[in-house]
Amino acid sequence: MFEKKVIFVNTFDNIMIKKNCICIIGGAGHIGAPLGLALSSKGYNVILVDKNTRNIKIINQGQMPFVEEGSAKLLKKMIYKKKIFATNKLDEVKKSKYIIVCIGTPVNKFNPNLKNFINFFYDLRKHLTKNHVIIIRSSIYPGICNKVFSIIKNYCKNLSYCPERIAQGKSIIELPLLSQIISGQNNKAKLESGKIFKKICKKIIYTKIIEAELIKLFSNAYRYINFSISNQFYMMCKNQGLNFSRIRNLMRDNYKRNANLPMAGFASGPCLLKDTMQLSQFYKHKFPLCHKAMSINEGLPKFIIKKLNKEHNLKKKTVGILGLSFKAENDDIRDSLSIKLLKILKSNKIKTLQSDEYYKNKDNINKNILIKKSDIIIIATPHKAYKNLKIKKNKVLVDIWGLIEKK
Secondary structure (H helix, E strand, C coil), rough: CCHHCCCCCCCCCCCCCEEEEEEEEEECCCCCCHHHHHHHHCCCEEEEECCCHHHHHHCCCCCCCCCCCHHHHHHHHHHCCCCCCCECHHHHHHEEEEEEECCCEEECCCEEEHHHHHHHHHHHHHHHHHHEEEEECCCCCCCCHHHHHHHHCCCCEEEEEEECCCCCCHHHHCCCCCCCEEEECHHHHHHHHHHHHHCCCCCCEEEHHHHHHHHHHHHHHHHHHHHHHHHHHHHHHHHHCHHHHHHHHHHCCCCCCHHHEEEEEEEECCCCCHHHHHHHHCCCCCCHHHHHHHHHHHHHHHHHHHHHHHHCCHHHEEEECCCCCCCCCCCCCCCCCCHHHHHHHHHCCCCCECCEEEEECCCCHHHHHHHCCCCEEECCCHHHHHHHCCCCCCCEEEECCCCCCCC
């Protein structure tokens, strides 16, 4: 119903600083945009501030710039109601009582690179007043909140840390179902942050800042290490000529102690590895589990290629990669091991074909054409669309995830 009435908005009319106005820095990204939609749907006026002019333009046209389940109709509705807009102007924070920071915290080789994140607050403080409430939602390691507070405390003392713990692409669905961790430098910061998250989250849990920082990192490191266990098992099975997917299913059959053993597969993306590395940095790299898990998970693409090389002359084969995004039903290729796998093959001058259901690229081809033209097919990302594919017996199938059976 909103297709014909989408309004191109650039600002909220005549708004100075208002209690129901929220500004999200990094608002056109995977964390900020869905959060902004959730908050705007509860009556808040939301300003999405970002440097990504492409995403800004797309959002203001009423379209999502990436895959986010349940967001398309909601965005059109909020644009129509003038409850949300995107801009690249940082001074828009002056209109908002709440400033939520969702900017990225990348890693540089083996260490978190938080220089730009910390320097951002020198720019932000120029626009702050004592009445603002600043909420950090980015992934950071312990001590960073204190550094930020030292930068802004003479301008605003209301600093809160409320870590994001949503599965990417599922924010709209998961936000109402999950507990939200709330911490702050003072009671006002915690209570004000709790007030807005109570609107969109099932339960609020108040903690100390260092507890909140560790909850976020422990959660992702725990998952990352668990994936490495299954990937190690997968490699052991492959070296023995065995099917790990079958063994895993037998392990879990009517045996609850093994119920949480994950599938093997590429453990990648912008969160799990990064946060595990941040935890290692915090602990002065005295975290051997992190380093072993990273070695296993990041080494899986090379293991697959090495194994194939032993069994086939790859120089005379065409290798098809099904799935390029870092996770299923998503279009994000950041830190994707599928892309790493593809690059290694190309660097060794092996003929490759590629396909993905969500990530668009000029080199992509239809999955059925890829299967027909490839001698070796690797399911790198387990999109649901691949589950019922028919792979003939004369094809070599590498199915890390145990997604399909050859016909």
